Amino acid sequence: MTLTIRDLCVARGGLPVLEGLNFSLAPGQALILRGPNGSGKTTLLRTLAGLQPPLSGEIIAGEDQIAYAAHSDGLKAMLTVAENLTFWADVFGQRDIETAIDAFSLDPLRDRLAGTLSAGQKRRLGLARMLITGRPIWMLDEPTVSLDVDAVALFASAVRAHLGAGGAALIATHIDLGLEAEVLDVTPFRAAHDARLGASDEAFL
Amino acid sequence: MTLTIRDLCVARGGLPVLEGLNFSLAPGQALILRGPNGSGKTTLLRTLAGLQPPLSGEIIAGEDQIAYAAHSDGLKAMLTVAENLTFWADVFGQRDIETAIDAFSLDPLRDRLAGTLSAGQKRRLGLARMLITGRPIWMLDEPTVSLDVDAVALFASAVRAHLGAGGAALIATHIDLGLEAEVLDVTPFRAAHDARLGASDEAFL
Amino acid sequence: MSMTEETPIPKRPSGFWSYANPVKFLGFSERVLPALCWLSGLCLVVGLIWGFFFTPDDFRQGSTVKIIYLHVPSALMAINAWFMMLVASLIWIIRRHHVSALAAKAAAPVGVVMTLIALFTGAVWGQPMWGTWWAWDPRLTSFLILFLFYLGYMALWAAIDDPDTAADLTSVLCLVGSVFAVLSRYAVNFWNQGLHQGASLSLDKEENVADVFYFPLLVCIAGFVLIFLALVLYRTGTEIRLRRTRALQAREEARS
C-alpha cells in the first residue's frame, strides 16, 4: 500500500516542471507539499493520480489506491448534498455516507442543493467526498481554500483519523493546517530547463 | 467618496442572511470582514457592489466608485496576460497596465495565455485587474486564495499603496493578511430566521 | 541512480524510420525538394500545355474534355491525400514519430485544395454536360463529404493548443472518419444511382479514354502527384521548424 516515487519528472504544457523527485509515503504517514505559486504541485498531484503520464521515472502504487481532490470539487449544483455524496459512494462501491456527513458537520445542509452553498460549505462537501472513496491514499490540492478556522480543524481531525486507520495523505497547501506531518518543499526539484525538455519537444531540440 | 451603510439587510436565495449592518468606510481605511463559512460575506459584498438589491437599508456611495473582485476572476483563457489587462483597462477608460503588471510581478508571464497559468498565477492576474480599474473603493472576496507567502506580501503592499493614495478596501477573508486594519466580524449580524423572511416571500405571510 | 543506467539505451533507428528524426528529415527534404519542385513544375507545364493546346475536341463533349486534365488528377490526389493522412496517423498512434503526425497536419490543407479543385472543375464541367452545376450524384456527394471531413480535421488541429494532444485527437478522428467515409460511400451509392463517369484509367481497354487524351492525362497526374509530394514535404518542414521554435522559446522563457 506504500506509494513510492522514483526519480520522477513531471511536465505541464510539454515542459518539465519538477524533476528528480524521490520519496515514499507509508501507511499512517502524511506529507505536506509546499512551494511557491507555479512550482508544479498541482502537476505532481495530477500525475500521481494517473491523470497524466510522467515524463520519466516510476510511480509504484497498488491499483485503485489513490483518491484525488482537485481545485474544483466535481459537485453538481442541481443535486442535494446527500445526493452528491450518494452518487460518489455508488461509484466507489461504498454504502455509508453518514460518517462523511458527520465528519464535516454537513447534516444541517443535507437536503440543500449544492449550488446554493457558500464557498466554504461547498469545499466541505468536496472534502467529505474523500472519506467516501474508501481509498487509502489521499491526494489533496489546497484543501482548505475558503474554509474558516472551525472547518480547518474539522479537516485536520478527519485527516488524523484517516492516518490513524492506516491511510496516507499527500497535501499541497500554502497555509498551516495544524497537522504534525513531514513537509516536502518542491522548490529544489524545479526542473533545470536547459537540461532537458518535455518528451514531446525534446525531439525538436 | 466615503461609503456609508445604514441598517442594511442583505438576502441570498430569498432568505435574509445579514441584518442591521451599520458602518462606513473612509478614504485611506481598510476593513476586514470575518465570519464563519456561510455567514454571508459574499452576499454582502455582492450587494454593496450593486450586483443584487438589498432587502432593506441604505448604501450611500458615489457613482462608479466600487471595483469588485469575486471568487472567479473573469479571465479569458485564450487571451494573454497582457491582453486580459489591456481589455479591462480599455473598459475602465485607463491606459496604463504597467503599474499593475509590476505590482504583482507578472512581467515574466506577460505573453502567456491566461489558461496556462497555475492557480496562484491566475489569482495574481485577477488582483492586478483591481489596480487597473482606477476606482477608489475595492471589494475583495477572499483575495488570497491559493496565493503563496510572497504573493500575499505583494498583495498586502498593493493594498497599502492603494490606501495611501486615498483609496479604501473592504476585504472578506479567513486568513491573516498582515494588514493593519479594522476587523468587522459579521457573526453578530446574522439574521434571525424566524423573525422575518425574504422580501419576495413576505407578501405571502 | 539515473534513468539512463536502468533503461536500456534504445537502438538507433535505421533505414526508413531514421527519417522520423526531425533533423534528419529536414536534411532529407532539403536535398530532394529542389528536384521535386522542378520535376513537378515540368510535368504540370508539359501536361497542361499538351492537354490544353494540342489535343482535339471530343466528338460529344466538345472542348470541355480539356477539363479532364485538372479534374481527374485533383480528384485522385484529394483521395490519396486523405489516405496518406490515414497512414501517417496510424504511424503516429503506433510508433509516435512526431514527423509523421506533422506530415498528416501538413497534408490536410493540400488535400482540401485538391478537393476544391476537383469540386470546382466538376461543377464547371457539369453545367454543359448535365445541364446543372451540381447534382447529387454519389461520386460528387462522397466528395463533398470528404471535403467536410477535411474541414473538421483541420478545425480540430486549429482548436487545440498542445501539439501532442492535437496529434492524438486528430489521429483518432482520422481513423474513425475513414471508416465512416467508406460507410458513407456505400450509403450514398445506395441512396442515389448516379450520372457520373466510370473509371477511365482502368486497364480494361474497352472503357478507356482514347490515347490522345490518355497520355497528356498521365503526365498531368504525375505532375499533381509530384506537386503534392513537394508541398507536403515543404510544409512538414515548416511545421517542424515551428515546433522547434516553440520548444526553444519555451526553454528561453523557462530560464528567465
Next chain:
Amino acid sequence: MKALLRRDLILAIRAGGGFGLGLAFFLIVTVLVPFGVGPQSELLSRIAPGILWLGALLACLLSLDRLLALDWEDGTLDLLATSPLPLEAALSIKALAHWITTGLPLVLAAPVFGVLLSLPQPGYFWLVISLVLGTPALSVIGTFGAALTVGVKRGGLLMSLLVLPLYVPTLIFGAEVARRGAEGMQTTTPLLMLAGITLGVIAIMPFASAVALRVNLR
C-alpha cells in the same frame, strides 16, 4: 454504473427539463419548416420523412453539447477517471442516458409531428421503427464527438462540424427507411443496414470515445 445512469437522468430532469428540451427543439424545427418552404401540403408530405429525420438529428446534436462539458467544467470527469469505473463503461452509460433523455422522447413524439407535416399514412410505422433503430447510433456517435472536443473552448460548434459527417450514413439509411415506408416500397435493405450500423457503432465507438477522452484529460 447504475448510479451514474440515475444521476444523469436526475440531472437531466432537474436542470431545466432535459427531457422536454430536445423535444421542444424538434417541435420548433418541424414548425419552422412550413414557414420557410411554404404551406403546400403536397410538397410538405413529400419532404416530411426527411425533415423529421433531420429534425431529430439536429435535436440530438444540440443536446450533445453539454453531454460531457458540464462534467468537465466542474471536475467530475477527472474524478470519474480516477474512480474504479472503466471510462468505456462510463461513456456508454452517458450515451445511454443521452438516448433516454433525447432519443426516446423524439421517437415517441415523431408521429405527432408527422401530422404537422402531413406525413402519408403508411409512413408513421416506418418512421418510428427507423428512429428507434437509428437514434441510439446518433447518441453513441455524438458521445465520441463530445469526447473529442471536451477540453476545447467553443467546443459546441466544432463538435457539430466533426459529428455531422459521421451522422451521414445513419441519416441516409434512416430517412430512406422512412421515405420508402411512406411511399409503400420495400424497406428491408436500408433497415438491415441501419440496424447494422447501430450495432457496430454501439460495440466499437465507446472505445474510441474513451481514448479521446483520456487524451483530453491529460
Next chain:
Amino acid sequence: MKALLRRDLILAIRAGGGFGLGLAFFLIVTVLVPFGVGPQSELLSRIAPGILWLGALLACLLSLDRLLALDWEDGTLDLLATSPLPLEAALSIKALAHWITTGLPLVLAAPVFGVLLSLPQPGYFWLVISLVLGTPALSVIGTFGAALTVGVKRGGLLMSLLVLPLYVPTLIFGAEVARRGAEGMQTTTPLLMLAGITLGVIAIMPFASAVALRVNLR
C-alpha cells in the same frame, strides 16, 4: 466599446475559428437536407429558399449559445456590469460581434450553398438581400435570448426554445422575399416588413436584453 468588440473578435478567432464554424454548420445543414428528402433536383429547387433561410437561422442559433455563457461562467459579466460601460451598449456590441462572426459569413456563403440545392437563377440576388437585411435581427434577438437564459444550466436548449418563436416573423418575411425572388414575383412588401423588423429590433431589443441580464446577475 471598441475594446469589447476587439476582444470578442479576437476570442472568436483564437478559440478555434469562430468565423468558420457557424458557416460550417450552415454548410452541413444544407448538405444533409438532400440526404433526408432525396436527391431530386426539382424538389430541392422548390424548397431551397426556405431551407437556406432555415439553415442560416439555425447556424445563428447554435452559435448564440456561448455569446454570453462564457463571459458568465468566468465572472466577466459581473465585472462588466460594475464597469463604466452601460450594459445596453455592451450587449449591442456583443450582438454586433456575433453578427460579424456569424451572420456576415453566412450572407457571403449563401449563394454557393444555393448551388447545392439548385436554387433557381433569379433567386440568388434576393436570397443575399434578404439575408443581409434579416441576419442582424437574428443576432440582436438572439442576444436577448442569451441574456434571458444566461444563468440557467443547460441554457443552450432552453434558449433555442425561447428564441425560435421570436425568430418566426423574421424567418417568414425573409424566406418570403427569397422565395418570391426565386419565382420571379414582386418582393417589395415582405422586403419592407423585413427591414422594418430589423430596424425596430436593433433600436429596442438591447434595452430588453440589459434588463434581463441585470435580473440574471442579481
Next chain:
Amino acid sequence: MMPDLGKYADAVLSAYGVSLLLLVLLVVWTLRQGRRARRALQEVEKRSKRDG
C-alpha cells in the same frame, strides 16, 4: 495559337483559371509560411546560441 474552344470557352477557361489560381495561392501561402517559420527559427537559434 489559342485553340478554338467553341461555345464551352467559358467553362474550360474558368476551370483552368480557378484551378491554377487555387494551386498558385496554395503554393504562395505555403512558401510564405515556410519563410516566416525559417526566419523565426533562425532568430531564436541565434539567441539561444548567444545565451549559451
